[in-house]
Amino acid sequence: MNTQPLDQLSDSSTAFLRPYLPPSAPSDRLFVTLTYAASLDSRIAVGHGQRTYLSGPESKCMTHYLRAHHDGILVGVNTLLADNPSLNCRYPVAGKSYVEASPRPIIIDPTFRCKIGASSNMMMAAANKIGKEPWILVSSQWLQSVSPTDLGHIQFLEGMGARVIPITGLQSDDRNASWAAILESLKRLGLRSLMVEGGAQVINDLLLTTANDVNRTKISPVDVVIVTIAPVYLGKNGVEVSPTTAIDSLYDITWERFGRDIVMASFNNKSRLDP
């Protein structure tokens, strides 16, 4: 587990990010930031199951600064299994301990594949009070016929402070329905801001997810997209971010250099996703 505190960002870097941070005023909606690091050929890992370091120290600080500004940090179970991430905030925040500054790790895991133990980085971060205990979202349908072994593992994780939360509709083949169930549940659990880090399936699906708003207009749940681009190619076997259809809904786009990387921040125009 990496416990090294990170450097402070420069004033120009925080000024660059400020417009894209979740609103500080209380709100009853869930603000969603989609953020990840990609290579020049839009790969986020060199291969399936292989943790790949793309961000340099400066853009990594940027990511942790974003973590400090969100209530939750969400990844798919493949990312948890591949990366053994800590999913905490190691950016120093004045007046807050690391556990207070850290977002709540949220793992989407319909059939509870995350058989992690106490020595996983995420659980160690929580035990060492430098991160929060995770919430693991499983399918309600799956939980109805859970095996004694899986139930034992759920009880073991819950004994360490994790929560295993059943979500109706999580196993649906309809991705829109599945994301609607996830986001609605997180809102009901009190989250006001969510940072989605990946992996590829999560990013590719979420970019295309829409729901009808009160005016029956199709809208995206993603408010802001922040992408770090690292100056490397990961090649054809890499894990690719590339949604199945074209998307041209980003606006108010700004680019900023962080060390050797470049970071794009933008809003996501919900209505332009309308067919």
Ligand SMILES: NC(=O)C1=CN([C@@H]2O[C@H](COP(=O)(O)OP(=O)(O)OC[C@H]3O[C@@H](n4cnc5c(N)ncnc54)[C@H](O)[C@@H]3O)[C@@H](O)[C@H]2O)C=CC1
């Ligand atoms: N460079 C970067 O910023 C990042 C890189 N990664 C990399 O991404 C790779 C993992 O990506 P993927 O294999 O695409 O997997 P993933 O991390 O997106 O997880 C996919 C799994 O999550 C669950 N899931 C996701 N969305 C769901 C939904 N809407 N409803 C129900 N279940 C859902 C399913 O079990 C699915 O099999 C790893 O190699 C990791 O290193 C992950 C995060 C960030």
Ligand SMILES: Nc1nc(O)c(N)c(N[C@@H]2O[C@H](COP(=O)(O)O)[C@@H](O)[C@H]2O)n1
């Ligand atoms: N911003 C960013 N840059 C990279 O190069 C990455 N590989 C990732 N990956 C994401 O960060 C998680 C690791 O978090 P910890 O440092 O262990 O807390 C990893 O699971 C991905 O979600 N991100």
